[in-house]
Amino acid sequence: MFELLQPLFRLPRRRKRIIQVLVDCVLIAMSFLAAMLLRLEEWGRLAQVETWAALLVLIPVSLVIFIRLGFYRAVIRYMGSKAIRAVLVGVVVSALSLPMASYLFHLGVPRSVPFIYALVALMTIGGVRFALRAFYLRSQVLHKPRVVIYGAGAAGRQVAASLRHGREYLPVAFVDDVQGLHNTFIEGMKVYPPKQLGYLADCYGAERVLLAMPSASRGRRREILAELEPQGFTVQTVPGIADVVSGRASISEIRDVAVEDLLGRDPVPPNQSLMDANIRGRVVMVTGAGGSIGSELCRQILRQAPARLLLLELSEFSLYRIEHELRQMAEAQGLDIPIEALLGSIQHQQRLQAVMMAFGVQTVYHAAAYKHVPMVEHNVVEGIRNNVFGTREAAKAAVAAGVETFVLVSTDKAVRPTNVMGATKRMAELVCQAIASDAPATRFSMVRFGNVLGSSGSVVPLFRRQIQAGGPITVTHPEITRYFMTIPEAAQLVIQAGAMARGGDVFVLDMGEPVKIAELARQMVRLSGLRVSDEQHPEGDIEIAYTGLRPGEKLYEELLVGNDVAATSHPRIMTASEVCWTWDRLQPFLEELFQACLAFRHDRIRELLLEAPTAYRPQGAIVDLVWQAGGVPGEASPSVVPLRTGGRRRAASQQPVTP
Incomplete structure (x- = not known):
């Protein structure tokens, strides 16, 4: 039946209205003639002139009434209680026009006919509309x-009402923990306890569970997801209450389960005095403003009402994107805060110093760095120049410009690093510690934390794409473990830690419990309603493929070099006492490292990194791409001198190179 009506639903709105008017003309005539026949019980009266005259008056009067009541503006497939009232009022007023027309034109319509006509018209005019609506909804139900x-x-309740009128899903039941709601009916659906989810899957064919608890704590949502995960449902959710209140999302917007709900903890409310200390009413500068952490720092800083916010970024597109977002955010929140977008590299001290002095910068959050472990491992010199010497230039510019506070965003990979990236970040910490002892007017501090969810290098979006593509999910090692934190929580803690600094402090964020990456992948597969394919379950949907550890990658990350750690006034922030060098000792070391970088002497670079108090312990040979290709100034061309070991150099300790 619905297939026959499909062309009707697809017609332009104007044609649909014309058809409704014509059909109503026929239905009004049929209803009136049926009422006359039921009252008089003789066919002959229907042929009289008075009957047809009454009909000629009734049809146009009824159509005018229907138009004024908005009959033809309502979309039949979405008719609700307002449309029902309109039909009822329209038919009653149409029926009342009959005795008036009979009296004015002496048509002799029996007094009981308007009542009979009203009943018949309700069944025809209203019935046709609701029958079409039922056919449409039935067709949607079959495919949802x-x-x-x-x-x-x-x-x-709001989500259920929204879904009923949408095309995506058909809500069939509610599940709730509150015992008082069990076996009651809400929005026409029964409320069941969570333990009956299996019954709902069998009885109603339920395939998905929609988590509609936006105000629930992250801990509670994590508990619920742990209960749902083994049951084989695809689990989705509605936005959190913060997104709804801020206008970033509507309550009826359905999303995939956020990984924050799987891994994250309930964030500790920020200490507003610490959030304000280095920001409110001050000129603040963020380096690497277009990156994952840098951009979130900018958002958090803007909410604290700085006097001015400076965005320093090397990537033109990233700078444009974050500037545009922040200007929109400031306009939406009514914030009159100057936002300056500055292109530049942190390796250019004169540029940094000029910017800081021109705008009178008081606080610097130094988030600019190369952070992708294999990328830096393959591009050692650029990683050192940016992470170590870029930090040195930024710190020296801050001291020269009279900056009050300088906060370095560090990483857990700086602790006993096995890769160049981690070693460079530990060297950056040493630079800030050494300069801090020589320049007490500027308070330096370092904030160290692990992986953040949703960053540009995060495994989460990669896993999601791989699941959508049907797998396999690639994990480097079955036992690889990482700490995770949400970007907003990390940015808030960085700001608060910087406010507690006295000079040269190393702060360590409480990252919670470490998470196995392979288990995270399995959870994401199961909550997508799929099964992991392995030796025990070869019939599964998504395979997890182990690719082996990448160059410089560790199985486990740490947050402390030693055990000398102390609590602070914030429950998620600790302070550590780390080995450091004075500037007199560090400066000649940096000069030698700089010369080794200029000569692309990767063997000497490695030796120097091993000499520094970084606890650097490389796990393999040098894998820098230029070094492997033999492209080192002063050496014979690879086309003249064949490369050793099948085109690759031996370990640096075995094969020194002269520039």
């Missing part, structure tokens, strides 16, 4: 996946 809504509160 069934979904169970977890949470029978206000959010769940």
